[in-house]
Amino acid sequence: MKLIVMGACCAVVAMTSAAAPTYAQDGTQARSLAATCFTCHGNEGRSVGGVPPSLAGRGRNELLQVLKEFQSGKRPATIMHQHAKGYTDRQLELIAAYFAGVKPMPASGAPAARGGS
Numbered sequence: 878m879k880l881i882v883m884g885a886c887c888a889v890v891a892m893t894s895a896a897a898p899t900y901a902q903d904g905t906q907a908r909s910l911a912a913t914c915f916t917c918h919g920n921e922g923r924s925v926g927g928v929p930p931s932l933a934g935r936g937r938n939e940l941l942q943v944l945k946e947f948q949s950g951k952r953p954a955t956i957m958h959q960h961a962k963g964y965t966d967r968q969l970e971l972i973a974a975y976f977a978g979v980k981p982m983p984a985s986g987a988p989a990a991r992g993g994s
Protein backbone atom coordinates (compact mmCIF):
# COMPACT_ATOMS: atom_id res chain seq x y z
CA MET A 878 0.00 0.00 0.00
CA LYS A 879 2.70 2.42 1.00
CA LEU A 880 4.65 1.60 -2.15
CA ILE A 881 1.72 2.39 -4.43
CA VAL A 882 1.21 5.80 -2.84
CA MET A 883 4.90 6.60 -3.22
CA GLY A 884 4.85 5.49 -6.83
CA ALA A 885 1.99 7.83 -7.65
CA CYS A 886 3.66 10.70 -5.91
CA CYS A 887 6.94 10.27 -7.77
CA ALA A 888 5.21 9.95 -11.11
CA VAL A 889 3.58 13.33 -10.57
CA VAL A 890 6.87 14.92 -9.55
CA ALA A 891 8.62 13.43 -12.54
CA MET A 892 5.93 14.71 -14.90
CA THR A 893 5.94 18.26 -13.59
CA SER A 894 9.70 18.54 -13.47
CA ALA A 895 9.94 17.25 -17.03
CA ALA A 896 7.44 19.82 -18.30
CA ALA A 897 8.54 22.86 -16.31
CA PRO A 898 12.08 23.42 -17.63
CA THR A 899 10.92 23.46 -21.27
CA TYR A 900 8.48 26.26 -20.53
CA ALA A 901 10.83 28.18 -18.25
CA GLN A 902 13.67 27.88 -20.74
CA ASP A 903 11.56 29.31 -23.58
CA GLY A 904 10.32 32.13 -21.37
CA THR A 905 13.77 33.00 -20.09
CA GLN A 906 15.26 32.79 -23.55
CA ALA A 907 12.54 35.03 -24.99
CA ARG A 908 13.04 37.58 -22.22
CA SER A 909 16.80 37.74 -22.66
CA LEU A 910 16.51 37.99 -26.44
CA ALA A 911 13.91 40.74 -26.12
CA ALA A 912 16.05 42.58 -23.56
CA THR A 913 18.52 43.47 -26.32
CA CYS A 914 15.75 45.58 -27.87
CA PHE A 915 14.97 47.53 -24.69
CA THR A 916 17.95 49.87 -25.15
CA CYS A 917 16.34 51.51 -28.16
CA HIS A 918 12.67 50.50 -27.99
CA GLY A 919 12.22 51.24 -24.29
CA ASN A 920 12.01 49.02 -21.24
CA GLU A 921 9.81 46.02 -22.07
CA GLY A 922 9.40 47.51 -25.56
CA ARG A 923 7.50 50.53 -24.26
CA SER A 924 9.11 53.33 -26.17
CA VAL A 925 9.32 56.74 -24.53
CA GLY A 926 8.19 59.35 -27.02
CA GLY A 927 7.53 56.75 -29.70
CA VAL A 928 10.96 56.82 -31.38
CA PRO A 929 11.74 54.14 -32.29
CA PRO A 930 8.18 52.80 -32.12
CA SER A 931 6.88 50.80 -29.15
CA LEU A 932 6.85 47.04 -29.54
CA ALA A 933 4.79 46.21 -26.46
CA GLY A 934 1.37 44.78 -27.17
CA ARG A 935 1.78 44.75 -30.97
CA GLY A 936 0.48 41.73 -32.86
CA ARG A 937 2.81 38.76 -32.84
CA ASN A 938 2.40 38.13 -36.55
CA GLU A 939 2.83 41.79 -37.42
CA LEU A 940 6.08 42.00 -35.45
CA LEU A 941 7.37 38.77 -36.91
CA GLN A 942 6.64 39.89 -40.44
CA VAL A 943 8.33 43.26 -39.93
CA LEU A 944 11.39 41.57 -38.41
CA LYS A 945 11.65 39.16 -41.34
CA GLU A 946 11.37 42.06 -43.77
CA PHE A 947 14.20 43.81 -41.96
CA GLN A 948 16.19 40.60 -42.12
CA SER A 949 15.70 40.18 -45.87
CA GLY A 950 16.30 43.88 -46.52
CA LYS A 951 12.82 44.29 -48.00
CA ARG A 952 11.86 46.95 -45.46
CA PRO A 953 13.87 50.18 -45.38
CA ALA A 954 15.85 50.70 -42.16
CA THR A 955 18.90 52.41 -40.73
CA ILE A 956 19.80 49.95 -38.00
CA MET A 957 17.21 47.19 -37.92
CA HIS A 958 18.68 45.36 -40.94
CA GLN A 959 21.85 44.60 -39.03
CA HIS A 960 20.00 43.85 -35.86
CA ALA A 961 17.44 41.46 -37.34
CA LYS A 962 20.11 39.51 -39.24
CA GLY A 963 21.64 38.37 -35.97
CA TYR A 964 18.68 36.15 -35.10
CA THR A 965 17.36 32.82 -36.30
CA ASP A 966 13.70 32.49 -37.35
CA ARG A 967 12.99 30.69 -34.10
CA GLN A 968 14.53 33.52 -32.08
CA LEU A 969 12.52 36.12 -33.98
CA GLU A 970 9.37 34.13 -33.22
CA LEU A 971 10.22 34.11 -29.51
CA ILE A 972 10.93 37.83 -29.55
CA ALA A 973 7.71 38.66 -31.44
CA ALA A 974 5.67 36.51 -29.05
CA TYR A 975 7.35 38.13 -26.07
CA PHE A 976 6.49 41.68 -27.09
CA ALA A 977 2.97 40.69 -28.15
CA GLY A 978 2.44 39.47 -24.58
CA VAL A 979 3.58 42.69 -22.92
CA LYS A 980 0.87 45.19 -22.01
CA PRO A 981 1.34 48.52 -23.77
CA MET A 982 2.06 51.59 -21.67
CA PRO A 983 -1.00 52.62 -19.69
CA ALA A 984 -2.41 55.89 -21.03
CA SER A 985 -2.75 57.33 -17.52
CA GLY A 986 1.00 57.38 -17.01
CA ALA A 987 0.63 55.18 -13.93
CA PRO A 988 3.66 53.06 -13.06
CA ALA A 989 3.90 50.44 -15.76
CA ALA A 990 2.90 46.98 -14.65
CA ARG A 991 4.65 44.14 -16.34
CA GLY A 992 2.20 42.29 -18.58
CA GLY A 993 2.42 38.79 -19.90
CA SER A 994 2.29 36.12 -17.25
Ligand code: HEC
Pocket residue numbers: 910911913914915916917918929930932940943944953954955956957958960972
Ligand atom coordinates in the same frame (compact mmCIF):
# COMPACT_ATOMS: atom_id res chain seq x y z
C1 HEC B 1 20.27 50.36 -31.80
C2 HEC B 1 18.86 50.66 -31.53
C3 HEC B 1 17.86 49.54 -31.81
C4 HEC B 1 17.85 48.27 -31.29
C5 HEC B 1 18.84 47.63 -30.34
C6 HEC B 1 16.64 47.65 -31.80
N1 HEC B 1 15.96 48.51 -32.61
FE1 HEC B 1 14.22 48.10 -33.60
N2 HEC B 1 14.29 49.92 -34.46
C7 HEC B 1 15.29 50.87 -34.28
C8 HEC B 1 15.10 51.96 -35.23
C9 HEC B 1 15.98 53.20 -35.35
C10 HEC B 1 13.95 51.63 -35.97
C11 HEC B 1 13.35 52.41 -37.16
C12 HEC B 1 13.80 51.67 -38.42
C13 HEC B 1 15.29 51.88 -38.69
O1 HEC B 1 15.69 53.00 -38.96
O2 HEC B 1 16.07 50.87 -38.65
C14 HEC B 1 13.45 50.37 -35.45
C15 HEC B 1 12.31 49.74 -35.91
C16 HEC B 1 11.82 48.54 -35.43
C17 HEC B 1 10.56 47.95 -35.79
C18 HEC B 1 9.53 48.53 -36.74
C19 HEC B 1 8.54 49.29 -35.91
C20 HEC B 1 7.52 50.00 -36.74
O3 HEC B 1 6.42 50.19 -36.23
O4 HEC B 1 7.82 50.37 -37.88
C21 HEC B 1 10.46 46.77 -35.13
C22 HEC B 1 9.32 45.77 -35.19
C23 HEC B 1 11.66 46.64 -34.34
N3 HEC B 1 12.47 47.74 -34.54
C24 HEC B 1 11.93 45.57 -33.55
C25 HEC B 1 13.09 45.42 -32.80
C26 HEC B 1 13.41 44.24 -32.04
C27 HEC B 1 12.50 43.04 -31.89
C28 HEC B 1 14.63 44.44 -31.49
C29 HEC B 1 15.45 43.47 -30.65
C30 HEC B 1 15.71 42.19 -31.24
C31 HEC B 1 15.07 45.76 -31.89
N4 HEC B 1 14.12 46.32 -32.70
C32 HEC B 1 16.26 46.35 -31.50
C33 HEC B 1 16.31 50.79 -33.37
C34 HEC B 1 16.68 49.67 -32.66
